[in-house]
Amino acid sequence: MERRTLILAAWRLNRTFPVLIGVLLLANIAVFAFISFRVSPALEEMERRYIARQATLRQGRQGEAQSPVAIYRRGQSDLQKFRAMLPEKTDFTALIGEIYALAGAEGLSIERISYAPKEIPEEGLQRYALSFSVHGEYAQIKRFIFAIEQSKRVLAVENIALAGGQPTRPGVDLQLQLVTYFRTGQS
Numbered sequence: 001m002e003r004r005t006l007i008l009a010a011w012r013l014n015r016t017f018p019v020l021i022g023v024l025l026l027a028n029i030a031v032f033a034f035i036s037f038r039v040s041p042a043l044e045e046m047e048r049r050y051i052a053r054q055a056t057l058r059q060g061r062q063g064e065a066q067s068p069v070a071i072y073r074r075g076q077s078d079l080q081k082f083r084a085m086l087p088e089k090t091d092f093t094a095l096i097g098e099i100y101a102l103a104g105a106e107g108l109s110i111e112r113i114s115y116a117p118k119e120i121p122e123e124g125l126q127r128y129a130l131s132f133s134v135h136g137e138y139a140q141i142k143r144f145i146f147a148i149e150q151s152k153r154v155l156a157v158e159n160i161a162l163a164g165g166q167p168t169r170p171g172v173d174l175q176l177q178l179v180t181y182f183r184t185g186q187s
Contacts, residue, residue, distance in 0.1 A: 085154055089126050089182040095153060099130070099178075102151070106144045108134040124185070129158065130178040138164075141174045148178070155180050 011018060087094075096113060103110050113132040120127060134144065141162070148155060156179045164172035 082154075083125075083183060086125070086181050086183050087153070089184050092128065092182060095128075095180065098151065098153070099132075099148070102147045103134055103144055106136070106140045106147065108136045108140055108144055110134055119184070121184075124183060126182045126184050128180050128182065130180070131176070133173060133175045135169070135173050136171055138172050141172050144174075145176075148176075153180060 099113065100110055110132050113130055115131070116129045118127045118129070134141065136144075145157070145160070148157070157176065158179045159175075159177040161175040162172055163175075164170075
């Protein structure tokens with residue numbers, strides 16, 4: 001009985017403290033329920049996906065760690081695919097015509113294209129370094145370069161130089177050096 005009277009006396013003296021403790025107890029129970037029923041399942045699902053992705057990544061890395069023979073074979077296969085994309089050496093004039101056509105489509109003209117062939121006999125390829133210049137408005141030059149980059153041919157822009165701003169000759173001068181490869185029929 002004494003305990004009960006002690007609780008009642010505490011209640012009469014300070015009702016805020018027991019109510020506050022009761023509210024905190026209910027809030028604690030609510031947070032525990034929220035974590036248990038909402039957060040924990042979502043966290044477990046995220047952890048499961050994370051572990052699965054780690055496993056996938058590990059398998060991918062193990063696949064990369066192939067033997068030197070497998071890497072060599074894959075390289076040979078890639079090289080054959082690359083060679084299949086290259087035209088025959090006899091298609092060189094068509095390439096030059098395409099470059100002139102791309103320039104003409106943008107309203108630019110090329111006076112001449114200089115080229116330097118270099119034989120790569122061990123690969124059965126011929127490398128051509130092409131060099132030419134065009135003059136026009138910046139927007140035309142930009143579209144021309146984009147057209148070259150979008151060409152289905154294997155063309156690499158090796159060097160590009162822009163000059164302009166001369167009062168006697170408005171516009172921009174573009175000096176462009178390209179590299180391409182052709183099959184020579186050997187190998």
